[in-house]
Amino acid sequence: xxxxxxxxxxxxxxxxxxxxxxxxxxxxxxxxxxxxxxxxxxxxxxxxxxxxxxxxxxxxxxxxxxxxxxxxxxxxxxxxxxxxxxxxxxxxxxxxxxxxxxxxxxxxxxxxxxxxxxxxxxxxxxxxxxxxxxxxxxxxxxxxxxxxxxxxxxxxxxxxxxxxxxxx
Numbered sequence: 001x002x003x004x005x006x007x008x009x010x011x012x013x014x015x016x017x018x019x020x021x022x023x024x025x026x027x028x029x030x031x032x033x034x035x036x037x038x039x040x041x042x043x044x045x046x047x048x049x050x051x052x053x054x055x056x057x058x059x060x061x062x063x064x065x066x067x068x069x070x071x072x073x074x075x076x077x078x079x080x081x082x083x084x085x086x087x088x089x090x091x092x093x094x095x096x097x098x099x100x101x102x103x104x105x106x107x108x109x110x111x112x113x114x115x116x117x118x119x120x121x122x123x124x125x126x127x128x129x130x131x132x133x134x135x136x137x138x139x140x141x142x143x144x145x146x147x148x149x150x151x152x153x154x155x156x157x158x159x160x161x162x163x164x165x166x167x168x
Contacts, residue, residue: 003122003127003146003147003148003149004061004062004146004147004149005059005120005122005133005135005136005144005145005146006144006145006146006147007056007057007143007144008142008143008145009051009054009055009056009143010054010143011141011142011143012048012054012055012056012057012141012143012144013055013141013143014048014050014055015140016048017138017139017140018044018046018048018057018134018135018136018138018139018144019044019046019047019048019057019135020032020044020138021134021135021137021138022044022045022046022120022123022133022134022135023035023041023042023043023044024042024134025123025125025126025133025134026042026043026044026045027042028042040112040113041112041113043111043112043113043118045059045060045118045119045120045121046058046059046120046135047059047109057135057143057144058105058106058107059107059119059120059135060085060086060105060107060108060119060120060121060122061104061105061107062079062085062086062120062122063086063104066079066086067102067103067104068086068098068099068102068103068108069086070102071098071099071101071102072098072099073094073096073098074092074093074094074096075089075092076088076089076090076091076092076093076094076116077089077093077099080124084124085120085121085122085124085127086119086121087121087124088108088116088117088118088119088121090111090114090116093115093116093117094115095110095115095116095117097110097117099117099119100117107119107120120133123135132146133146
């Protein structure tokens with residue numbers, strides 16, 4: 001399933017429930033009360049920032065032509081399948097921050113623990129179970145929505161076909 005998280009910044013009230021849900025989803029226990037005591041502490045892969053009068057949850061856009069994947073010198077940044085999310089293999093990541101430099105959204109950031117970077121992985125484990133990403137499920141206002149991307153191929157006539165048609 002190829003989908004993306006869409007953000008309506010006018011609906012976001014900055015409650016940061018998405019951050020909390022993301023951290024719990026990436027914890028060992030997957031339970032809020034147990035995750036609080038885990039070491040290392042689970043970290044959110046989404047970050048709510050304030051831009052002027054708007055709150056904006058920032059997470060990876062899983063770009064079609066992801067520059068972070070192209071520039072990663074160790075292959076730690078990779079796409080799962082043809083249309084899957086962009087993920088980080090923490091065993092391969094050396095923390096060079098090349099992905100940070102090329103990301104148009106400023107999403108990858110250093111983990112609080114170790115040398116590896118972290119970023120949204122679209123809650124791939126949840127998607128595999130036909131569940132929405134944790135941030136979307138936790139959003140009380142509907143500011144975050146997960147939608148499957150359905151792109152219809154656009155059929156355009158080539159210049160030669162248009163020229164031939166006009167000549168008739």
